[in-house]
Amino acid sequence: MAEIQVPDMVVARLPLYLRALSHMEREGTAVTSSHELATHLGLSPAQIRKDLSYFGRFGKQGTGYDVANLRARLTKILNVDRTWAMALVGAGALGLALVHYGGFQERGFYIACVFDSDPEKIGRDVAGYTVLPSDTIAEEIPHRGISIGVIAVPAEAAQAVALQLVEAGIKAILNYAPISLAVPSGVRVQQIDPVVYLQQMTFYLGSGSASQA
Amino acid sequence: MAEIQVPDMVVARLPLYLRALSHMEREGTAVTSSHELATHLGLSPAQIRKDLSYFGRFGKQGTGYDVANLRARLTKILNVDRTWAMALVGAGALGLALVHYGGFQERGFYIACVFDSDPEKIGRDVAGYTVLPSDTIAEEIPHRGISIGVIAVPAEAAQAVALQLVEAGIKAILNYAPISLAVPSGVRVQQIDPVVYLQQMTFYLGSGSASQA
Numbered sequence: 367m368a369e370i371q372v373p374d375m376v377v378a379r380l381p382l383y384l385r386a387l388s389h390m391e392r393e394g395t396a397v398t399s400s401h402e403l404a405t406h407l408g409l410s411p412a413q414i415r416k417d418l419s420y421f422g423r424f425g426k427q428g429t430g431y432d433v434a435n436l437r438a439r440l441t442k443i444l445n446v447d448r449t450w451a452m453a454l455v456g457a458g459a460l461g462l463a464l465v466h467y468g469g470f471q472e473r474g475f476y477i478a479c480v481f482d483s484d485p486e487k488i489g490r491d492v493a494g495y496t497v498l499p500s501d502t503i504a505e506e507i508p509h510r511g512i513s514i515g516v517i518a519v520p521a522e523a524a525q526a527v528a529l530q531l532v533e534a535g536i537k538a539i540l541n542y543a544p545i546s547l548a549v550p551s552g553v554r555v556q557q558i559d560p561v562v563y564l565q566q567m568t569f570y571l572g573s574g575s576a577s578q579a
Numbered sequence: 580m581a582e583i584q585v586p587d588m589v590v591a592r593l594p595l596y597l598r599a600l601s602h603m604e605r606e607g608t609a610v611t612s613s614h615e616l617a618t619h620l621g622l623s624p625a626q627i628r629k630d631l632s633y634f635g636r637f638g639k640q641g642t643g644y645d646v647a648n649l650r651a652r653l654t655k656i657l658n659v660d661r662t663w664a665m666a667l668v669g670a671g672a673l674g675l676a677l678v679h680y681g682g683f684q685e686r687g688f689y690i691a692c693v694f695d696s697d698p699e700k701i702g703r704d705v706a707g708y709t710v711l712p713s714d715t716i717a718e719e720i721p722h723r724g725i726s727i728g729v730i731a732v733p734a735e736a737a738q739a740v741a742l743q744l745v746e747a748g749i750k751a752i753l754n755y756a757p758i759s760l761a762v763p764s765g766v767r768v769q770q771i772d773p774v775v776y777l778q779q780m781t782f783y784l785g786s787g788s789a790s791q792a
Contacts, residue, residue: 374621375621375622377779377782377783378779380778380779380782381774381775381776381778381779382775384778385772385774385775389759408587408588409588443782444778444781444782444785445781445782445784445785446778446781450777450781450784452777458676459672459673459675459676459679460672460673460676462672462676463671463672463673463675463676463731464773466672467757467773468733468734468757469734469757469772469773469774470773470774473774473778474774474777474778474781475774475777513784514777514780514781514784518676520681521681521682537784538777538780538781538783538784540773540776540777540780544680544681544682546602554780554783556776556777556779556780558771558773558776559598559682560680560682560683560753560771561594561598561682561683561686561687561688562594562595562598563594563753563769563771564663564665564687564688564727564751564753564769565593565594565597565657565659565686565687566590566591566593566594566769567727567751567753567767567769568657568658568659568663568687568727568751569590569593569656569657569658570590570751570767571658571663571726571727571750571751572657572658
C-alpha cells in the first residue's frame, strides 16, 4: 500500500471529467475513449490517460472506458459518493441565489444552514432556512456536521467571516467575495471569480492569436 | 510577423497571472520571479516561463519580472486595457447579486443593461438599471456595442436565452445556469460551476492523497 501524491492540477481536472461523464451517462453513452473525453474538454488524450493513471487502471487498451464505471469511480475518488453539508454565510441577493441553485444536491452537496450578521435578516425565513446570527457560527457548525463554508458576503466582510469559519473547524471554503482570503495552512479556499472566465474569452474576442515580430 | 497559436490551456492561465500580478502591485512588489509566481499559483516555474514565452520576452535571465510592466502587458494581451460592455439576462436573485458585484469594473467589464422575461420585472428599476424585456435582446444588443452576454436565468430557460444572445451577435457567454449550453462554433461559453470547485476540495477532505495497492 503506497501513498501516491496526486498533483493539484490533476485534482483540479477530475471534477471536469466527472461532469463530462455524468453528461454522457445521461445521454445514454455506455463507452467512451480518452480521445472523446479530450474533445469534450479541450485537453489532450495523453493528458487524460495520465491523469487517470494516478488512480489505477480504468480502461483496457483499445476498448475505451465504461462510462458508468468510470463515473462511479471518480465519484468515490472525489468523495462525493456521500453528501456534504455546507454553511452559507450571507443572506443577501447572492445567498438567496445560492439557496435556490439547482446544481448542488445531485452532485454531492447541500446547504445545511444560512448565517447573516444583519439584524434585519436574522430570524427571517429564506427559502425554508431560518437565518441564524453570524456570531453563532462557532457553536452551530461543529454540532451540525458541517465541513464546508460558503462565503457570500461583501468583500469588506469576507476575511472576518473566513476566520470565524476556520475557528469553527471548517477546512474548505468556497469564496464568492471578490477578494483573496488569508487562511491558516490546512484550510482550502476556492474563489469563484467570474472575471477570470471573462478574460479568457476577451483574449479571443480581441485577436484570436498572438502575433510576434 | 508570424501568427502563433496559443493553446487554450495557456490562455486559461493568463487571467490567473494577471490577478496575482495586480495583487503584488497593490502590495507594493516591484519585481517578481517565475518561482514566486509559481508558489502563488500552485504551478511550476517552468510552466509559467513557457506560458509567457508565447508572448515574447518579459524578464531577463536572473533579474526576474517587472511586476507593473508584466501586468500591463497581460492586460493588453487579454484585451482588458479597454472596458467591455455586458448584457445580463435574468433579474432574479443572482442577477441582482451580479449588478452589485464589486469585481467587474476595475478588471475590464461592466454591465450595460439587464433583461428579463418576467412581466413583473420588466420596467422595474434594479440597482439603477431599468429591466428590459428579453424579447428585445436582438434589437438592443447590437446598437449598444455589447459583446458579452451573462446568463443568470433558471436552467430550463438558459438554452433559449443563449440562442437569443447568439442571434443578437454575441460571441462570448458567461453562463451561471447549471446546464451545458449548445452554441454554434465561433461562440465561446464559460460556465460558472461552483460544484467543480467544491469537488476539488472534497477530494482532500476525504483522504488527502490516493492510496494504491
